[in-house]
Amino acid sequence: MRILVPGGAGFIGSHYVRSLLSGRYPGYEDAHVTVLDKLTYAGNPANLRPVAGHPRHTFVKGDITDGGLLAELVPGHDVVVNFAAETHVDRSITGAGDFVVTNVYGTQRLLQAALQAGVRTFVQVSTDEVYGSIAEGAWTEEEPLLPNSPYSAAKAGADLLCRAYHRTYGLDVRVTRCSNNYGPHQYPEKVIPLFVTNLIDGRPVPLYGDGHNVREWLHVDDHCAGVQLVLDKGCAGEVYNIGGGVELTNRQLTERLLAAFGVGWEMVTPVEDRLGHDRRYAVDSGKIRAIGYEPRVDFDEGLAQVVRWYRDNESWWRPLRDGTR
Incomplete structure (x- = not known):
């Protein structure tokens, strides 16, 4: 079997x-x-x-919007698992x-190339943010898409194109639509690695608004296992939510990270809330x-592992954060 993984050098894809x-x-x-x-x-x-030297691994540098490249590359692959996105x-x-x-046009180019190449299965990795914001309860896959940011709107557009390529062709x-991911190798602009790397350097962490925005956290290993399960046992044309089952306000998350470094709220700088913040x-x-999914990584254990990983892998994140890579 040959699997094409667009976006495979990013946090989740890798x-x-x-x-x-x-x-x-x-x-x-x-x-x-x-x-x-x-x-x-x-x-x-x-x-x-x-x-990098694995005999069953090939790396191709290229853009998913490049139709000519895709026309050459996609044929011969049985499966596409698309992580590529802004x-x-x-x-x-x-x-x-x-x-x-990237998220809309690039996905359409991939879908078209997969269709023309006779790819067996195409898995699109999406996000819970396409649903918008929910005051109570939880979204099922039948909820309408009500995205509130340009990012989530672009991902929703990609999801709808996926539906169209199934229904039309x-x-x-x-x-798959996942909740907030965390884990090693996450780019340090995201909240957990941003806070961890700041605290490693003794720098304050920025907390949006009142800090009471709620997110559901999912370890990247559980997320990838869910994606693989959908590839194995999912059904054509279907959407699958992948959640971690742990809800925290941003203040609660911040408290856990401060405790991991033995510091208090003096290390928190309140900042103006994000525009359209869900x-x-x-x-x-x-x-x-x-169909068999069960998240296995305990959140507190996973968070402690992430803190250790960033402590032990400064050579990975510092050039990214400091802009020297």
Whole structure:
């Protein structure tokens, strides 16, 4: 089997690739993995260093919007698992165009190339942010898409294109929508690695607004296992929520990180709230649990592991944070 992984040098995509090539997923021990990545600021060759010389791994530097490249590259692959996306909400607020180009147009180019090449299954990795904000309860996959940021709107557009390619052309497309991810190799503009690297350096951490925005946290290893489960046991044309089951306000998350470093609220700097900041996310994961999903990483243990990883891997994150890479 040959699997194409666009965005495979990023945080989540590289974790999936490393897991796949290490034999973590039964039945895929002989799969060949092609990573396609543009290597923008968040795509990092160092994320793939552990598998760089693996005989079943091929790396291609390129853009998912390049139709000519895709026409050459996609044929011969059985599966596409698409992690490629612009993902940072703050960046989308100041520059929405790049998000539309990559997340919407790029996904359409991939879908078209997969259709023309006769790809068996296309898995689109999306986000719970496409649903908007929910005051109570949890979203099922049947909820309407009500995105509130340019990032989430672009991801929603990609999801709808996936639906259209299944309904119109019969392409086997499956969409996953995950809650907030955390784990090693996460780019240091995201909240957990930003706070951890700041605290390592003795710098204050910025907390948006009143800090009572609620997020559901999911370890990247559990997320990738869920994506693989959808590839194995999911159904064509279906959407699957992948949640971690741990809800925290941003203040509660901040408290845990401060405690990990033995410091107090004097290390917190309140900052003006993000434009259009969604108040709460929560997904109902019943549908994917019905086919065997179960998050396995305890949040407090996973968070402690992440803190240790960033302490031990300063050579990975400092050039990214300081802009010297």
